[in-house]
Amino acid sequence: MPVTAASLERAALDSAVREIAAEMADRPDRGTVASYIPELAEVDPGRFALVVIDADGHVAAGGDSEAPFSIQSISKVFTLTLALGMAGDRLWAKVGREPSGSPFNSIVQLENEKGIPRNPFINAGAIAVTDLILARRQPREALGEILRFLQFLSDDTSIVIDAAVAASEQRTGFRNAALANYMRSFGVLENPVDFTLGVYFHHCAIAMSCRQLAQAGRFLAHLGANPATGMRVVSPERARRINAIMLTCGHYDGSGEFAYRVGLPGKSGVGGGILAVAPGKASVAVWSPGLDAAGNSHLGRIALEKLTRRMGWSIFGT
Template structure:
């Protein structure tokens, strides 16, 4: 039997001594203030067992990991109509790149780059006011995690609003192509609040259980099994921007990163995994988070490319 508690503890100890820790995001002031030595790891198993290490109960800004939950809500609202406005292909460019929008007529490559997530917010605002959409997101992640302590960090949301010039450019550019229906500031205000969700590794891993369990949590169906599989597929191919191929090569699990240093990874049928370390690599993904997940995959054999996976 695999000693998961021992593996998790050993990885956390190794990360404490790792010299290459990446660089903390500096363009959003509250993120720049997070100590670079933070590290948390949480595993929630299919049988309900929980394994924690390090700062696994300290909330952090999940940032783009929220795009997984926003996508789930948008698919619930409009179904496959969403794909008329957002693609499903890897971008091969930075998360906030504007380059592809011109050649592809304002259609973002996928829902996990900033432009795609902004369109997802616009879709949600087709049926809700901004305050209602933000409330829906907060209720959704609280329900998924079974924890009403999850909040949106207003300081982070405010800082995003004050520094989000590139996102305004993306939104206005898509609006010029007719792929944004709402007012830019209303859509971006919703998007910034989604990114400002504050969750711990434990809460994030609990929230990801529906993707581990074929769309269900504790017998309650969140999405269909087919939709859960497809969200996982998008996380595998697009969840780490232009670092997605390397993540799949080294780790072999669906995952979604955020510039707050968090990563949500899914071992289908086995575990929902959250890791947090604020130092980022050149692609904007957690340096130690990826390393920790690589070692976890090596020591457990978890990979969607592994014949033993259920």
């Protein structure tokens, strides 16, 4: 087989993923698993996975790449995509597009901003987005639509909701209930709070592997279309705008640090996963359950920083 620039880059990617995964497996500084959701507190902090799917569909995988984990707030990327498809720019009357600079479950900004969440990736904003998807549907129907969308994007019908994690969130989600009721008092939420929260808790409890997650995110890396099929998910403009919100808001009050160090749009979840997008290049998923102080995967961010440096993928230049 002749050596081409593409084959050399693929070999470099395989090597980078393999070596980064091995390095992360041996690191002692693993962060702290989320303890406020009891089911997540039981996850082994020693797990690590990294998967990259390039524009040609080549999969570079390292670590526990097939192990399912709770995607948590990463689901907010996909609920935002669905809600924009349903409501278009009318969505922005319910939620803003600015970084929060506050913890993901803070109620302080809601008090100052008349119940309008700062962006769709903090908890309040994602609850508002969920409420829009729920409009004129039963909770089971709305949740089914979200789950089917992820199954479609990943081309994998085996993706399911982790019922134990969902139940654990419902038992302990008092702050989310406070956020939802506060927004309901301003008319931002239009459905019964229990219905909206039920759908929210369940879509955050969807379980996926890094391979499935990287596959689901491919449309964002390629101007809104899956490069394997050419099937369009969103317009190029909408894909760019979702990526922009991921870059500025995808890691809560750690978003600036992530942009500074990694230089890619990304969305984290307290299950320890991160979905990152290298526009025109690849979709990336990483999982390491231990979190930093802002609630983002500690080793996940370090691994992505190493990957973007080695591959020259930062959107800000090499």
